[in-house]
Amino acid sequence: MKTAAIPLSVAFNVAGAIAFAQGASDAMSHLRACSLMERAARLECLENLSRNIAPPARPASAGDNWIVSETTSPVDYTPMVVATTLSRGGPDGSSMQLSIYCRGGRTELVLAGSAIRSGEDHAISYRINDDQPVQLAAGPPSFGTGAAFTGDVVRLLQSLPEQGDFAVHLSTRAGAAQDGHFLLSGLKMVREKVASACKWPRVVAKPRN
Structure with a gap:
């Protein structure tokens, strides 16, 4: 079964969200780890990362x-x-x-x-x-x-x-x-x-x- 390639925009969106929640260095290391996997595993890796991102804290008014x-x-x-x-x-x-x-x-x-x-x-x-x-x-x-x-x-x-x-x-x-x-x-x-x-x-x- 063929797995659709991950659009580049999706990868950047995930990376940006991870960077916001966890810091830029952690975001890039996680993204690099996902990019080394096969297509199916890579898609699952990115999806897991996006689900595990904690929402940013609400700025205190x-x-x-x-x-x-x-x-x-x-x-x-x-x-x-x-x-x-x-x-x-x-x-x-x-x-x-x-x-x-x-x-x-x-x-x-x-x-x-x-x-x-x-x-x-x-x-x-x-x-x-x-x-x-x-x-x-x-x-x-x-x-x-x-x-x-x-x-x-x-x-x-x-x-x-x-x-x-x-x-x-x-x-x-x-x-x-x-x-x-x-x-x-x-x-x-x-x-x-x-x-x-x-x-x-x-x-x-x-x-x-």
Whole structure:
């Protein structure tokens, strides 16, 4: 029984797909191995390769950097928004959480983590990209545990760029300290939701690009 020859375009399509999924060097080595076989075996080899190619991972959208929850207060029926992102892994594998809250018309920016205890006197130093660090005292959050940013939180959030790095150093009087680095991608969507729920004033600082 005769076996139809494999069109050259099919071979290149398979090679291209393998290169995308496994890397160019692996793709060419697999393709060369298939090309050394007889026609029937070669066709089966290429078909097996094409079936075994894993689909490429879906690119993470900006919103994937944040976990956002929107609900309504059971007390006064005002909108509530919570947006949380995790710090990039530290040397000890621990991570910090950075959360933006809108509750009862109030906006909060809170740091939380397994090693952050409420009731301790915390100091926060944060840096946006390569800017100079800014220091401020931390306060207790209005709800839950962690260390809340003090001062004009709305203005701070509006001044953050939509892409970049937000580095935080959290320390206590006892000398314990933690560092967290947060990616700001997806912040625009989060900021719009919190601003709408908490009815931010229109005239605020513009975000940096």
